[in-house]
Amino acid sequence: xxxxxxxxxxxxxRSLINLNFKEIWRYRDLLFLFVKRDIVTxxxxxxxxxxxxLIQPLFTSVVFTLVFNNMGNISTGATPPFLFNxxxxxxxxxxxxxxxxxxNTFRQNAGIFGKVYFPRVIMPLxxxxxxxxxxxxxxxxxxxxxxxxxxxxxxxxxxxxYTLLFPVYIIxxxxxxxxxxxxxxSATTKYRDLKVLVGFATSLLMYVSAVPYPVSEARKKFPxxxxxxxxxxxxxxxxxxxxxxxxxxxxxxxxxxxxxVVLSVILFLLGLIVFNRTEKNFIDTV
Numbered sequence: 001x002x003x004x005x006x007x008x009x010x011x012x013x014r015s016l017i018n019l020n021f022k023e024i025w026r027y028r029d030l031l032f033l034f035v036k037r038d039i040v041t042x043x044x045x046x047x048x049x050x051x052x053x054l055i056q057p058l059f060t061s062v063v064f065t066l067v068f069n070n071m072g073n074i075s076t077g078a079t080p081p082f083l084f085n086x087x088x089x090x091x092x093x094x095x096x097x098x099x100x101x102x103x104n105t106f107r108q109n110a111g112i113f114g115k116v117y118f119p120r121v122i123m124p125l126x127x128x129x130x131x132x133x134x135x136x137x138x139x140x141x142x143x144x145x146x147x148x149x150x151x152x153x154x155x156x157x158x159x160x161x162y163t164l165l166f167p168v169y170i171i172x173x174x175x176x177x178x179x180x181x182x183x184x185x186s187a188t189t190k191y192r193d194l195k196v197l198v199g200f201a202t203s204l205l206m207y208v209s210a211v212p213y214p215v216s217e218a219r220k221k222f223p224x225x226x227x228x229x230x231x232x233x234x235x236x237x238x239x240x241x242x243x244x245x246x247x248x249x250x251x252x253x254x255x256x257x258x259x260x261v262v263l264s265v266i267l268f269l270l271g272l273i274v275f276n277r278t279e280k281n282f283i284d285t286v
Contacts, residue, residue: 034126101127102181179267186278
């Protein structure tokens with residue numbers, strides 16, 4: 001009797017780094033369904049709905065301008081403080097949205113994972129992709145304000161050649177948020193306290209990532225070891241690079257750019273290893 005050939009084989013035996021693009025492509029309809037779900041359900045029962053995408057960065061930028069620039073006398077050079085803050089917050093929001101959205105993958109989807117098979121990595125990928133819409137809306141609002149300041153406030157706006165690296169920065173933020181999120185999600189299956197710490201740590205990280213101030217001001221007002229910590233922070237390199245590309249302010253070095261890219265890839269691969277190992281037995285501990 002001829003041995004039957006199986007179309008698909010589902011097995012727990014996998015390599016440490018397993019991102020099966022062929023399988024993900026086969027489940028692309030499910031991926032797009034989860035992306036649509038993430039976009040639709042977040043603000044489904046809210047009054048303002050998607051307007052929160054606009055209100056949050058604008059309100060935060062106003063607060064940062066009042067507190068750090070007006071009261072704290074933090075200089076942003078020739079760049080209007082509001083634009084300076086809005087640029088940093090726009091980039092920061094995408095990273096934190098990817099991080100927080102993927103850091104609870106196993107616990108939030110335990111019911112689905114325990115009933116049906118599909119590539120588990122689709123869940124954190126869908127969060128990263130869906131947050132691109134939010135990032136795109138906030139980036140559009142930022143561009144609107146750039147033109148407003150250029151035409152009505154006399155701000156001298158000009159792009160530079162480094163703007164071509166913009167897509168790379170988006171990928172780097174996505175990989176870093178996705179990698180850290182998968183690591184945290186895997187850890188929270190056993191240690192639930194980490195869920196509480198993530199929010200606190202993310203808020204603290206923002207203040208050492210040069211979001212509300214330029215690195216030059218950190219050198220002037222912080223102790224040298226704190227300024228070094230801020231400058232070596234890979235998120236600082238992303239925030240500064242984002243401002244340098246879009247506002248031609250801040251600093252950019254190829255060394256900082258290079259090690260940030262390498263670190264984001266390492267974090268993503270490490271997160272993928274931990275994620276793949278956890279998905280084999282997490283249902284017993286959740």
